[in-house]
Amino acid sequence: xxxxxxxxxxxxxxxxxxxxxxxxxxxxxxxxxxxxxxxxxxxxxxxxxxxxxxxxxxxxxxxxxxxxxxxxxxxxxxxxxxxxxxxxxxxxxxxxxxxxxxxxxxxxxxxxxxxxxxxxxxxxxxxxxxxxxxxxxxxxxxxxxxxxxxxxxxxxxxxxxxxxxxxxxxxxxxxxxxxxxxxxxxxxxxxxxxxxxxxxxxxxxxxxxxxxxxxxxxxxxxxxxxxxxxxxxxxxxxxxxxxxxxxxxxxxxxxxxxxxxxxxxxxxxxxxxxxxxxxxxxxxxxxxxxxxxxxxxxxxxxxxxxxxxxxxxxxxxxxxxxxxxxxxxxxxxxxxxxxxxxxxxxxxxxxxxxxxxxxxxxxxxxxxxxxxxxxxxxxxxxxxxxxxxxxxxxxxxxxxxxxxxxxxxxxxxxxxxxxxxxxxxxxxxxxxxxxxxxxxxxxxxxxxxxxxxxxxxxxxxxxxxxxxxxxxxxxxxxxxxxxxxxxxxxxxxxxxxxxxxxxxxxxxxxxxxxxxxxxxxxxxxxxxxxxxxxxxxxxxxxxxxxxxxxxxxxxxxxxxxxxxxxxxxxxxx
Amino acid sequence: xxxxxxxxxxxxxxxxxxxxxxxxxxxxxxxxxxxxxxxxxxxxxxxxxxxxxxxxxxxxxxxxxxxxxxxxxxxxxxxxxxxxxxxxxxxxxxxxxxxxxxxxxxxxxxxxxxxxxxxxxxxxxxxxxxxxxxxxxxxxxxxxxxxxxxxxxxxxxxxxxxxxxxxxxxxxxxxxxxxxxxxxxxxxxxxxxxxxxxxxxxxxxxxxxxxxxxxxxxxxxxxxxxxxxxxxxxxxxxxxxxxxxxxxxxxxxxxxxxxxxxxxxxxxxxxxxxxxxxxxxxxxxxxxxxxxxxxxxxxxxxxxxxxxxxxxxxxxxxxxxxxxxxxxxxxxxxxxxxxxxxxxxxxxxxxxxxxxxxxxxxxxxxxxxxxxxxxxxxxxxxxxxxxxxxxxxxxxxxxxxxxxxxxxxxxxxxxxxxx
Numbered sequence: 003x004x005x006x007x008x009x010x011x012x013x014x015x016x017x018x019x020x021x022x023x024x025x026x027x028x029x030x031x032x033x034x035x036x037x038x039x040x041x042x043x044x045x046x047x048x049x050x051x052x053x054x055x056x057x058x059x060x061x062x063x064x065x066x067x068x069x070x071x072x073x074x075x076x077x078x079x080x081x082x083x084x085x086x087x088x089x090x091x092x093x094x095x096x097x098x099x100x101x102x103x104x105x106x107x108x109x110x111x112x113x114x115x116x117x118x119x120x121x122x123x124x125x126x127x128x129x130x131x132x133x134x135x136x137x138x139x140x141x142x143x144x145x146x147x148x149x150x151x152x153x154x155x156x157x158x159x160x161x162x163x164x165x166x167x168x169x170x171x172x173x174x175x176x177x178x179x180x181x182x183x184x185x186x187x188x189x190x191x192x193x194x195x196x197x198x199x200x201x202x203x204x205x206x207x208x209x210x211x212x213x214x215x216x217x218x219x220x221x222x223x224x225x226x227x228x229x230x231x232x233x234x235x236x237x238x239x240x241x242x243x244x245x246x247x248x249x250x251x252x253x254x255x256x257x258x259x260x261x262x263x264x265x266x267x268x269x270x271x272x273x274x275x276x277x278x279x280x281x282x283x284x285x286x287x288x289x290x291x292x293x294x295x296x297x298x299x300x301x302x303x304x305x306x307x308x309x310x311x312x313x314x315x316x317x318x319x320x321x322x323x324x325x326x327x328x329x330x331x332x333x334x335x336x337x338x339x340x341x342x343x344x345x346x347x348x349x350x351x352x353x354x355x356x357x358x359x360x361x362x363x364x365x366x367x368x369x370x371x372x373x374x375x376x377x378x379x380x381x382x383x384x385x386x387x388x389x390x391x392x393x394x395x396x397x398x399x400x401x402x403x404x405x406x407x408x409x410x411x412x413x414x415x416x417x418x419x420x421x422x423x424x425x426x427x428x429x430x431x432x433x434x435x436x437x438x439x440x441x442x443x444x445x446x447x448x449x450x451x452x453x454x455x456x457x458x459x460x461x462x463x464x465x466x467x468x469x470x471x472x473x474x475x476x477x478x479x480x481x482x483x484x485x486x487x488x489x490x491x492x493x494x495x496x497x498x499x500x501x502x503x504x505x506x507x508x509x510x511x512x513x514x515x516x517x518x519x520x521x522x523x524x525x526x527x528x529x530x531x532x533x534x535x536x537x538x539x540x541x542x543x544x545x546x547x548x549x550x551x552x553x554x555x556x557x558x559x560x561x562x563x564x565x566x567x568x569x570x571x572x573x574x575x
Numbered sequence: 576x577x578x579x580x581x582x583x584x585x586x587x588x589x590x591x592x593x594x595x596x597x598x599x600x601x602x603x604x605x606x607x608x609x610x611x612x613x614x615x616x617x618x619x620x621x622x623x624x625x626x627x628x629x630x631x632x633x634x635x636x637x638x639x640x641x642x643x644x645x646x647x648x649x650x651x652x653x654x655x656x657x658x659x660x661x662x663x664x665x666x667x668x669x670x671x672x673x674x675x676x677x678x679x680x681x682x683x684x685x686x687x688x689x690x691x692x693x694x695x696x697x698x699x700x701x702x703x704x705x706x707x708x709x710x711x712x713x714x715x716x717x718x719x720x721x722x723x724x725x726x727x728x729x730x731x732x733x734x735x736x737x738x739x740x741x742x743x744x745x746x747x748x749x750x751x752x753x754x755x756x757x758x759x760x761x762x763x764x765x766x767x768x769x770x771x772x773x774x775x776x777x778x779x780x781x782x783x784x785x786x787x788x789x790x791x792x793x794x795x796x797x798x799x800x801x802x803x804x805x806x807x808x809x810x811x812x813x814x815x816x817x818x819x820x821x822x823x824x825x826x827x828x829x830x831x832x833x834x835x836x837x838x839x840x841x842x843x844x845x846x847x848x849x850x851x852x853x854x855x856x857x858x859x860x861x862x863x864x865x866x867x868x869x870x871x872x873x874x875x876x877x878x879x880x881x882x883x884x885x886x887x888x889x890x891x892x893x894x895x896x897x898x899x900x901x902x903x904x905x906x907x908x909x910x911x912x913x914x915x916x917x918x919x920x921x922x923x924x925x926x927x928x929x930x931x932x933x934x935x936x937x938x939x940x941x942x943x944x945x946x947x948x949x950x951x952x953x954x955x956x957x958x959x960x961x962x963x964x965x966x967x968x969x970x971x972x973x974x975x976x977x978x979x980x981x982x983x984x985x986x987x988x989x990x991x992x993x994x
Contacts, residue, residue: 136849137668284671291670295889298896300928301921321674328682333614336621343620370620383614394612403684410699410715411707412677419612419681 031544034075070111081108203267261345268338307444312437319430630683637675705892708935748979791828815844855886870909877906900929943972
């Protein structure tokens with residue numbers, strides 16, 4: 003390994019030699035710009051400019067196992083130990099999207115350009131068009147939980163809809179199924195957000211009004227809050243308990259506050275239904291209808307397990323959820339109206355009790371106050387619909403109508419109105435799962451592992467099409483020396499090339515044959531430069547820029563310029 | 576705000592049912608009677624007029640899914656008109672049209688006006704007829720007739736005439752078809768420029784009846800004058816439909832080359848107005864035209880059909896689906912590179928599906944064709960027993976087609992007695 007480079011010009015110019023904070027385990031140059039992305043032992047990603055100025059650092063929190071720039075250099079893909087692959091923006095390191103399709107470490111990443119669709123007439127390839135975007139605005143997103151500020155709650159990608167031409171049946175199915183999955187996620191999140199918000203609002207209401215019950219007991223009255231309010235409404239008498247409650251403990255401000263909380267929440271819920279729940283359910287219905295068409299194409303789709311019966315069932319369920327949403331919306335609006343009516347009445351009562359003018363207040367409907375006291379004061383129909391384990395009692399008339407509708411092609415399951423909205427959603431989800439599990443099992447059964455090729459990153463990188471850069475560590479016996487290594491470029495054309503066929507039998511890695519074609523590298527014949535450090539694994543070479551970054555074992559980064567000596571390459575002896 | 580007492584009828588009427596005790600439910604038990612659903616039906620404080628408006632938005636949606644992209648005059652006419660207008664072939668998204676009708680029929684029944692309710696039920700019956708056959712549709716129609724007795728029966732009557740005409744055409748009872756068609760024409764006002772939709776429909780049905788009777792030149796004449804009318808009034812959906820009908824007339828008369836430009840014109844109309852299902856059906860006609868030009872066009876025809884199949888199978892009715900399947904089978908059979916011995920199931924499965932659906936629809940002529948092809952395939956395969964079976968079915972359908980029996984139909988009798 004000894005070379006007398008004293009009489010020769012050093013082949014690679016050392017740009018700089020900088021210390022690094024911690025050991026680098028992966029390093030990749032951006033293919034378009036002079037940017038170097040590095041992953042440290044602590045799984046931080048650092049992005050440096052060519053002049054070693056640091057642009058940003060991010061730390062995904064989990065062990066990073068691979069790194070790969072997108073060919074346009076505008077994003078970098080990061081593979082994690084838990085199977086997540088995330089995409090980060092080159093400008094600021096912001097997470098663009100992430101996906102996790104399995105739980106095994108991602109050890110190697112590569113970008114593949116989507117190949118042109120091969121139109122083979124004999125194969126009768128037909129362009130499949132996703133019509134959803136013709137009819138619907140962009141799909142609704144998951145509603146935000148109020149108070150939680152987080153930029154990364156959803157990774158749904160709008161561009162998903164722009165895939166117009168799909169390669170094959172499975173791809174079409176997967177496209178629809180994943181869209182439907184996203185939309186069910188929207189519904190699930192909407193339901194849980196609504197449930198949370200509504201129970202918070204109701205808790206506020208009950209906290210305020212529970213003191214009335216206590217006051218009634220304190221005053222040794224034998225009645226309920228509803229009765230007290232009712233007699234106030236009737237104008238018979240104002241019991242001291244109610245008087246004290248309204249004027250002292252609740253007061254005008256208190257009523258207004260509760261009014262704001264309850265009615266504001268109800269409005270919020272209505273917005274969630276209108277902006278998220280309902281559109282999502284409608285698009286699901288549309289997509290299911292499209293899938294049903296595909297499922298009837300037996301010759302083509304039965305083979306991949308798209309079952310007409312299961313899809314039909316799922317279509318019915320997505321219709322039922324639309325009816326349920328309509329019912330929920332109506333209950334919600336009417337509850338909201340009755341609450342606000344009740345509070346308006348209370349405001350008026352307080353004004354009267356305080357003997358203040360009450361003419362600027364909103365009018366109220368006393369009949370609705372009675373309904374409120376009887377049916378809403380201590381019961382919560384909205385919450386009922388949002389909970390899974392409730393049975394809704396449906397009146398006979400409605401039941402009869404639903405049964406009659408079966409004759410007109412209505413839903414054959416007449417009991418669906420007895421389920422709550424949440425329960426219906428659960429059933430819909432189950433039916434989707436069942437329908438989409440079928441293709442999954444059918445396809446899985448058909449897949450056979452034919453061949454396995456080990457994937458591992460090579461310790462060399464192509465500097466250009468014709469050159470290979472190698473990094474060699476000197477095998478020095480003395481451990482106290484600073485280490486000794488060299489970097490060299492090898493002309494790829496000089497190396498023998500043997501193509502390894504994937505489809506021959508298993509002894510394709512026939513080492514004997516490969517050994518025969520091995521060549522001995524002679525240091526004197528190649529461009530070599532010694533590096534006065536012991537170097538370690540990642541060697542980042544930028545083919546377009548002709549630079550290489552070498553990491554030494556003692557936490558140093560060395561950047562060499564490969565390109566300048568290109569002219570000198572020919573005169574190697 | 577609503578006035579006092581506006582809701583008393585809705586909830587007070589139901590109060591005695593839920594409790595005999597005093598008004599307030601502080602006693603045990605009666606509390607369970609309040610349920611979320613009561614807030615939906617009886618205790619809802621939403622005014623009826625708002626509900627009606629909301630409900631008509633669902634009818635609107637349902638109709639939109641049926642006739643998306645039709646001409647502007649459809650939308651500018653009052654609610655009642657566009658609700659009942661129905662070009663049977665441009666159903667864009669069958670499941671959503673049905674579901675929206677169902678949402679209306681389930682949630683807005685109390686608040687709706689009876690004419691709205693009748694049109695929604697008419698829609699549902701129409702859907703039944705197209706997708707599940709006439710038997711179920713007529714059963715539902717009978718229920719609807721009883722339900723909407725009080726109503727001036729125009730929506731239901733129109734629907735009945737439409738269904739009777741379709742069924743008569745399919746069964747091959749052309750005399751009855753013509754009779755029904757004439758009755759439909761009488762429903763329209765005699766003033767010109769009024770009831771345009773109804774007049775168009777009657778004339779379209781007239782042309783179809785003539786076509787079924789193989790009166791090609793008369794059918795073409797009616798269709799041509801209809802096209803002039805539709806073009807003049809910018810009725811785009813009808814334009815495309817009539818052009819397609821002209822293509823069909825030429826196809827059936829054996830002039831495939833003359834039919835091609837009509838099919839292509841219809842196709843371009845559909846494309847520019849987003850009439851997806853009509854486009855799929857025009858594509859199917861185009862494929863049939865190519866196929867009738869000779870077996871060397873079979874590949875092209877097959878590609879066309881496959882392109883339209885997702886739409887046809889998803890949103891097309893029984894008739895369109897069966898037609899597509901038969902056309903696909905014919906493509907395979909006339910393709911020289913296809914051999915029945917290698918893969919007979921491809922063709923047989925298609926024909927079996929088609930004949931099943933046609934039997935539900937009682938479409939004798941097309942069902943006979945399916946069995947005819949099936950018998951040929953079995954003959955080639957040497958499965959004589961199954962060949963005889965298919966041949967017998969073929970014969971049965973041809974016999975029924977030639978001797979249609981509708982006289983014992985009670986529905987028909989009521990119709991004929993009508994002034």
